[in-house]
Amino acid sequence: MTKFQDLQLSEALVKGVHKMGFEEATPIQAETIPVALTGVDVLGQAQTGTGKTAAFGIPTIERIDSKARQVQALVLAPTRELAIQVAEELNKIGETKRVYALPVYGGQQIDRQIRGLKKNPQIVVATPGRLMDHMKRKTIKLDDIQTVILDEADEMLNMGFVEDIETILAGLPEERQTLLFSATMPPQIKKIAERFMKSPTIIKVKAKEMTxxxxxxxxxxxxxxxxxxxxxxxxxxxxxxxxxxxxxxxxxxxxxxxxxxxxxxxxxxxxxxxxxxxxxxxxxxxxxxxxxxxxxxxxxxxxxxxxxxxxxxxxxxxxxxxxxxxxxxxxxxxxxxxxxxxxxxxxxxxxxxxxxxxxxxxxxxRHVPTIAEVLEGNQKQAAEELIERVQAGDFKAYTQLATELLEEYEAVEILAAALRGLTKEPDSTPVEISYAEPVRVKRQGGRGGDRGGYRGRNDRRGGGGGRGGDRRGGRGGERRDGRSGDRKGSFRGDDRRRSDDRGPRRPRD
The missing domain is CATH 3.40.50.300 (P-loop containing nucleotide triphosphate hydrolases)
Structure with missing residues (x-):
């Protein structure tokens, strides 16, 4: 395994990584960090959970001038939750270098984000729609961007952000480093790479490591x-x-x-x-x-x-x-x-x-468990809980009462009654869960692009998939880009909403 101090990182950054509890680099980190530190473009394929945030975050932070008070790096993420998470991790990595990352996403008051941008963070982590809002308002300056990262690029394309991404990348300085990470490499990803990246180094986690x-x-x-x-x-x-x-x-x-x-x-x-x-x-x-x-x-x-x-x-x-x-x-x-x-x-x-x-x-x-198996499992858990209490020894106040009970009842009877009191009985309280249409493997092509293979009827127009399954090209679904979703679905990309403070209405994140 590769240690972070072997990756030609500054002492401050190694200290920050160790402070987070990381000692050894994951495969995607060990392969990406040395290459990204040279400033070349990187096209990385890795699943979530492989440590890719640190893979692009560490070299990006290392190359940032912490004394310069302008946005030097931009991370694009598909959802608000991921934007928040990535910003949090980048702030932990960059704490010792005094590098600050600001999350910018739909659903949060834009005035609050404007105030945050005025504090001149070195890194902005944004969802595409909200970033374009700031670009149109001229509340964010991207002239000094040195590095742009597309995180979970395939998911952004699935959610309908392709035009937004192309508009954003076209508006950035031509002389920059571009890092693109994706779990899969569909044709659209390759087209973006060909158009906006310069001879990228391809780094792919082996199939065994991706399972x-x-x-x-x-x-x-x-x-x-x-x-x-x-x-x-x-x-x-x-x-x-x-x-x-x-x-x-x-x-x-x-x-x-x-x-x-x-x-x-x-x-x-x-x-x-x-x-x-x-x-x-x-x-x-x-x-x-x-x-x-x-x-x-x-x-x-x-x-x-x-x-x-x-x-x-x-x-x-x-x-x-x-x-x-x-x-x-x-x-x-x-x-x-x-x-x-x-x-x-x-x-x-x-x-x-x-x-x-x-x-x-x-x-x-695995077979569907019976009520008897559930009861047996609950009894075992109750016994373990009782043993833990005995081992903890925190029951001195009850010894006198226990002694009195033993004079009147058999020890086995008392213990069995105690276990019954601790055991959770299987609950059969009636509940209502609506029927869901079965999912079918999506098929390529057809009306609406890469569509799901059925019309979901469960949750209004798009509940189980609507026209177009999970909205990779049609309408509905959980609303990865849906215009109907399972309610009104008036937003795109899970964190788009209507806002009345910005002129013409348009889908936003």
Missing amino acids: VENINQQFLELREGQKFDTLCRLIDIDSPELSIIFARTKKRVDEVTEALIKRGYTADGLHGDLTQSKRDQVIRRFKNGTIDILVATDVAARGLDISGVTHVYNFDVPQDPESYVHRIGRTGRAGKTGTALTFITPREFGQVKAIERVTNKKMNR
């Missing part, structure tokens, strides 16, 4: 109506520390979240209809353990990097195998192991082979 070696992948074949009760049983048996449940639409997220809370679980939902303050609150509660279950759509969870997620449950099959890889990449991070369980209805069984081809790893079949 999810630390994740135990399982699937359960079941009927749609069995999903929620099965989910509750799995949570009771597995007892995850932190878990993320992925649902296909915003409506499903709300339904599953409400049903979990009704059954006594500490859960909250995350999707594109929430205000920015609410989304920040949900993520903060999940990070600090106030809730231990997060129910989310694909787009809302894009870029989430939360340590300690032990389980991912795919309540609905993702729209495509690549999204599956992104979903389960929320667990098994930083060398830790994780578990990913996917619910497959009989009509969706073909998805198993498609996913196995992409991940290059077999999914293990």
Whole structure:
């Protein structure tokens, strides 16, 4: 393994990286950092969770003049959550060099961002639509940009940002370094590289490194109506520390979240209809353990990097195998192991082979647990909890009462009663989860570009995929670029909204 001090970095930057707890570079970091430090363009292919933020962030910060008070680097990200996360990580890396990164995204008051830009950050991390707003208002100056990074470029194209990206890149200084990172390399990515990059060095993480070696992948074949009760049983048996449940639409997220809370679980939902303050609150509660279950759509969870997620449950099959890889990449991070369980209805069984081809790893079949198995698992957890209390020794105030009870009852009877009191009984509280259309593998071409293979009927016009599946070319879906979504969907790219303070209405992030 390559250590950061072997990558010809300044002492201040190595100190900052070590302060974050990083000792050895990941493969994408070890290959990218030395090349990017030379100033050449880089075209990198790597999945989320491989450490690509530090791969482009470290060389970018190293080349920045910390004494110069102007924007010298620009990072484009597809969603507000990813923009915030990337800015946070860049600020941690650049703390010892006094380099500051500012996130700029839709959903936040633009006046607040203008005030932040007046403080002259050296790095701006932005979603495309909001950046173009600032460019039109002339509230951001990009004349001194030395480096531009396109993070998760394929996702930005899927969300309909291609024209915005081309406009932004055309408006930047011609003499600059361009770093482009993408999980996949579709033709549009290659066209952008040919047009806006100069003989880029191609860095590709090997297929083995792009799979999810630390994740135990399982699937359960079941009927749609069995999903929620099965989910509750799995949570009771597995007892995850932190878990993320992925649902296909915003409506499903709300339904599953409400049903979990009704059954006594500490859960909250995350999707594109929430205000920015609410989304920040949900993520903060999940990070600090106030809730231990997060129910989310694909787009809302894009870029989430939360340590300690032990389980991912795919309540609905993702729209495509690549999204599956992104979903389960929320667990098994930083060398830790994780578990990913996917619910497959009989009509969706073909998805198993498609996913196995992409991940290059077999999914293990798991049977739907019975109530008896749930009860047995809960009893074991109760016994473990009781043993932990005994080992902790914090029960002196109860010894006298215990002695008195033993004089009247048998020890086994008392212990059994205590275990019953600690054991969570399986809950069968009725809940309502609407039926969801099965997902089908997307097909290339046809009307609307790269469309999904069915018309979703579950959640208004685009709930399960609408016309055009996940809106890679049609209408609807979770609204990766939808104009209808599962509600009004009047925004593009998950964080676009209508604003009345900026002239003509147009889709924005």
